[in-house]
Amino acid sequence: MDFLSHQSIPAILKVNARQFAKKTAVSFKKQGVFLSLTYEEFYERVLMLARGLVKVGLKPEDPVCIFSENRLGWAISDFGIQSARGIPVPIYATNTGKQAAYIINHCGAKIVFVSTKAQYEKLLEVRDEIPGVELVISYERFIGDRSFPVYTQYQLSEAGEPLLPEEKVEIERMIDQIAQQDLITIIYTSGTTGVPKGVMLTQYNIMSNAQIGLKQLGALKDQETFLSFLPLSHVLERTAGYYATLLSGQHVAFAEDVKKVMENMVEVQPTWMVSVPRLFEKIYSRVHENAHQLSPLRRSIFHRALQVGRDYANKKYVDGQVDGLLAMQYRLYDRLVFRKIRDRFGGRLRGFICGGAPLDRTINEFMWAIGLPVFNGYGLTETSPALTLCNLGAVRFDSVGKPLAMTELKLAEDGELLVKGPQVMRGYYKSEEKTAEIFSDGWLKTGDIARIDENGFVYIVDRKKEIIVTAGGKNIAPQPIENELKLDKYISQAIVFGDRKPYLVALLNPNLERLIDWSREEELDYLDTDELVKSNRVRALYTERIAELNKNLPPYATIKEFVLIPGEFTIEGGELTPTLKLKRKEIYNKYKEMVDQMYMKKGNGLVFQTTSTDGEKK
Incomplete structure (x- = not known):
């Protein structure tokens, strides 16, 4: 699908709700069992929530905060807010009440979605600091404080009342009014270097990044399942693991918890995942831990398999040619060793998309060797996020890949990477000064020191400030x-x-x-x-x-x-x-x-x- 032939992400969901009506859109775990919604059912939930938001007075361009971990409610809220022409503003579930209060006050949100009573209580503790909040909506039912009432998303959506034809027409009319240059979100940076800044991203920023990224990665199959575990509050998971998946008619399964990712991989059997290097470090460590427990003979086979796997991965994906003997050896060790490793992670994984921090070459090479390729990329919240990405035809295990289409890169005199492209943010919310600081003659300053080789591969050296x-x-x-x-x-x-x-x-x-x-x-x-x-x-x-x-x-x-x-x-x-x-x-x-x-x-x-x-x- 050509995403950019549509004006917005909700507009694409509207099309998909008809084109993929009975196909599974999202899965989530409830009471120990994974349940799912089809595209048709998910879209209906979105429209119901949009109806409720309009009824409580949400106006176009009103910011609405989502204070939650990954789950079905987050996704419905996100699309529902957009469909009612509001602007979703995510807050990390791990944030404190004071951190949440800063974001709520800075963006001016009057409505806040929370996932659980624990998140609600964080807000209750700082109630006096967020006087502008008029409505708190929870994904779970519980009794709130009388001074700070809370309603459920089910109540706001009036889920027991089917959409009337005229109500659906009205919400879809609002969806049709969304333009590509409208804001899709304001994402506040983690604030590790000071006060968080609100990154303004447009529908065009995200849609273009998702579409170009998928094209660079390579064609998806008809039935793909992405397991989502990184915070949707972070733009990497949101664009690459959530929007790109749903916009292309695929299936997103929400992990229960970061700590249960390995368990959920076996249950869901995903074909793709988005991750940061820490997961691969843990996989590398766990596999070697298990090998350490093997008998001397089996341990020797494991290490020989890894050596053949590394040789094969370098010959095939870096050099582009594999001799027959090496290919035969690899197939043997794949049956003896690597296939058993992959089965522990669901057995269907075709690859990972990695970003967020540098991935060590040894670990990346190891993942490709065992048949779990990691497509390394690079980007920023300010760039929606992807600027570069590896693919099967362009792999260097210590590189973050080549620039995406329509993306320009150059190096400043001190080696800082500068960028231009359709994914670059509009600016920082309510901060013209900070916006001016990050741009230089129209180029966005990434803050990263990099090098670019003669073949166009990009290598990130480190953060400039680090x-x-x-x-x-x-x-x-x-x-x-x-x-x-x-x-x-x-x-x-x-x-x-x-x-x-x-x-x-x-x-x-x-x-x-x-x-x-x-x-x-x-x-x-x-x-x-x-x-x-x-x-x-x-x-x-x-x-x-x-x-x-x-x-x-x-x-x-x-x-x-x-x-x-x-x-x-x-x-x-x-x-x-x-x-x-x-x-x-x-x-x-x-x-x-x-x-x-x-x-x-x-x-x-x-x-x-x-x-x-x-x-x-x-």
């Missing part, structure tokens, strides 16, 4: 070093610091499963994980692992000191964004004392410290 400049004047990109650290079987997460300092230091989360296995083999005695990581033998283990990494780095980029932190960085702990990127500023502030103390050492060799998950030195 480049470390040491006291000795050396410029160091921390993310490649962090990715190398995370490849170590005893390290789960890592973050490197060293800006304006004499050397680099690191905070490390151990891979506790691996470390506990090692401790059994070494017959260590300990009461809990805090005591385990304080063991002198554990200190020696990690000192040795970091020393091995340092051998492959130039002297100025080696890790001189590190702190081991039990547990993992989390969204709840404030260390990760909702899309699982490291919040460097927050992590530094939380562990500032530990980081600063590492610079009180002389830096002569590795110094090992440990800390509890609350930042208290041990």
Whole structure:
């Protein structure tokens, strides 16, 4: 379908509701069972909600907030608000009440959708700070406070009352009035570098990005299922995993929870998923963990299979040619090893679309080797989001692919990537100053340092603001070093610091499963994980692992000191964004004392410290 022959995303849904009337549009889990709605049924729910919003006074271009995790209600709200000509403004489900209040007040929303009582209670706590909110709508039924009444989406939609023909005509007339240059959403950035900014994206921005992205990726089959687990509040999932899927007549299944993604993959058997690198890091770690438990013979077969898989992936997808013997070896190991791995993830996956943060080359190559290709891309909230994307005919395992059609890229003198294209935002909401700052002669400044090779492949070096400049004047990109650290079987997460300092230091989360296995083999005695990581033998283990990494780095980029932190960085702990990127500023502030103390050492060799998950030195 040519998306751009239509004026809006709701207009395409209207067509699809007729063309794919009985085809499954969305699936969701309720009381332990996945249920579904056809395109016809989903569209009916959307129109009912739009009817209700019009009745309570929603006017064209009124912002409406959605404070929810991924679920059916989110999707109905989103399309319903658009169909009533409002502007959906998502709020991450992990946000606090105060964070939500800022967005609600800044955009001026009078109506807020919430998913659960827990989200409602966040708003109730800041009720005095959001005086403009007139109506709260919940996807679940519960009793709210008398001073802050809440209604259900079912009630607002008057779901028990079928749409009258004249009501449907009226809502569809409103849909027909939506223009390509109208705002489809205002998405507030995560605010990791300051106050969140409201990114204004148009119907044309999103539709063009979805259509061009799908074309660059390659044709979809007639029956595709996308499992949606990244927050729909984030533009990557919203455009690539949700809009692109529904606009092309495919099936979106909403995962129960981020923590149940692996389980849901087996249940739903998706063919495609959108993800960030953290999922692939976990898959890489889990597969290697399982291989570690195999007998010596089977472990040897696994490692041989991986070597053949890597050779095959490079020959076929990078070089574009595979000799017969290698292809035959790969088919053998695919039956013996890789097919069994894929079955653990549903068995039908054709590929992943990856963005949000750099994906390590080793992990990307591993995913292609086992037959779960990752189509790496790059973009920003401000660009709807995709600017580049790999495809089967254009793969480099350390690249984010080539520019999308109609997208122009160039490098500034300092290496910053500058862009123009149909996906570039209108600007920041109520902030002409910030809008002017991000544009230079019509080019949007991405804030990322990049390089572009002679074949047009784009490589992201690091965030411009995250480049470390040491006291000795050396410029160091921390993310490649962090990715190398995370490849170590005893390290789960890592973050490197060293800006304006004499050397680099690191905070490390151990891979506790691996470390506990090692401790059994070494017959260590300990009461809990805090005591385990304080063991002198554990200190020696990690000192040795970091020393091995340092051998492959130039002297100025080696890790001189590190702190081991039990547990993992989390969204709840404030260390990760909702899309699982490291919040460097927050992590530094939380562990500032530990980081600063590492610079009180002389830096002569590795110094090992440990800390509890609350930042208290041990």
